[in-house]
Amino acid sequence: MTLRAGVAGQPISHSLSPLLHGLWIEAAGLDAVYEPFGPPDADGFAALVAEGRAGRLRGLNVTAPFKEQALALADTVSATARACGSANLLVFEEGRLSADSTDGHGLMLALSEQAPALDVRDAPVVVLGAGGAARAAVVALQAAGARVAVLNRTRARAETLSAELGCAVAEPDAVRDAVLIVNALSVRPEIDVDTLRDDAVLMDMTYKPLLTPFLAAGRARGLTTVDGLAMLIGQARPSFEALFGLAPPPVDVRSAALTRLGETT
Known part of the structure; x- marks a missing residue:
């Protein structure tokens, strides 16, 4: 059958x-x-x-x-x-x-494939957003040992997620120290990539377009980027x-x- x-x-x-x-x-x-x-x-x-x-x-x-x-x-x-x-x-x-x-599994596989030098253990990571995609990212990255903070335009939603998952609530300037920034929003985040670390990795969870404006700005700065298609295949x-x-x-x-x-x- x-x-x-x-x-x-x-x-x-x-x-x-x-x-x-x-x-x-x-x-x-x-x-x-x-x-x-x-x-x-x-x-x-x-x-x-x-x-x-x-x-x-x-x-x-x-x-x-x-x-x-x-x-x-x-x-x-x-x-x-x-x-x-x-x-x-x-x-x-x-x-x-x-x-x-399996979304978190897909995220970690995508990082291992497209940013193999990245080590998130005990490192600062910022997740942008506070919806379902952000939750999956937080859970996976915490399991990998990262110090995760959530940055969301509506702070109350970030605080709710923080209370439930035990992550931090990020201030806007937290992205400057992050080794990884994961965009779990459906829109382009308002981040100046010129303020980020030289070794920062940018990931976007969407794959249409594959090279989102967020990732394009990161590439132009010379940063490592990870696309949403790698995560889709990974999950x-x-x-x-x-x-x-x-x-x-x-x-x-x-x-x-x-x-x-x-x-x-």
Whole structure:
């Protein structure tokens, strides 16, 4: 029987996950499919989860706006997903649903690939934003030993995140000392890259465009940059293994993703 899995979000047409997983499925010779699902609302997502509980889906990756609902619907939740307050991976097993978050794993893989000289252990790191993406970044970087501070335009949200995860609330000038600045906002941060350390690493969690204005400014300054596509591929790897029971085959999925995005670098 063909194994069915997929990604659920709204909107979903832009998702690169079916491309990545489809290439891995083909290379592994699996009798499986990975489909995009676009439930219109929370009820639609709950109905999709019910399909999984009934044995018609092996699992789902989950993107906005259903990550928090995915966590709430699960029977078992990983410590990472609980700390993040959301889940991007659901696996169905005999009617039961387990939830996990692989976003932080993807972030750390991206850093290891594109900024291999970076060592965040006991080093100051600033995460920009206080939403779900920022939470995942904070959890992963704290686990790696970094001294994480959160900088957000609305300080109250940063203080809430700080109280829940035990990170610091950053003042605007904290970026000057940071070895790593992670942009978890959907907009360009108001940071003067000329004030940053010469060895600072800049990371943007978005991948469209691949070279965001934030990363472009960092490159122009000569700083190391890490793009969101590396993180997307990084979080997809443990998802594939959880869904299909084997590690992703050695396929150059990044090149295929760049082609789909119309990017050349």
